[in-house]
Amino acid sequence: MKKLCRDFYERDTLEVAKDLLGKYIVYDNMEEQIIVKITEVEAYKGVDDKACHTYGGRRTPRTEVMWGQAGHAYIYIIYGMYYCFNIVTEKEGNPCAVLIRGVEPIENISKMTYNRYNRTYSELNRYQIKNFTNGPGKLCKAIGLDLRHNGLDLLSDKLYVCDNNEIVNIKEAKRINIDYAEEAADYLWRFYIE
């Protein structure tokens, strides 16, 4: 598998979002590797996007990473209890990102079931399996991502994304839970596979 390079992330956010589908996120914490496949994403297109944290040019300690170089991890706390994992896109100074909304476990499922439920895979019920990593907060918990990883360069060896040359069938839809964003709430900037 080939690690994605800086050029991949420095493109138009909608293109990066779609191209991330089917790619593999690798998290290497020295002891073991966790690998997941990206199945659902949302694009947040910067200062003109009412749903984006940097809308209107907002630049705060939280959003600082988005203003930096593409290919870095933007991770923040949501609803006081969960984390969301985003990847910064576009040229530096154009603060956009792609939110990873859903993944599918590929390698080291046992570590992920432990992170998520403190159980082995065979101990999970059908509800837990169905809802394992199909949400931004859920996948962060399963992989083990939190604020320690905010700002991490995805060209590093700890956390990165790989191309496994998978062909995917891309579908599009409205983004979720951004009702406050007025007309931007209707943009079809959510992408998913199957």
Next chain:
DNA sequence: TGAGGGATGGCCT
């Protein structure tokens, strides 16, 4: 299988 509502705390004004 889906809707409804409570939990929960950092962030920003």
Next chain:
DNA sequence: GGCCATCCCTCAC
């Protein structure tokens, strides 16, 4: 002080 890029449990059906 209000908002929020969520999750999970409960309870009908």
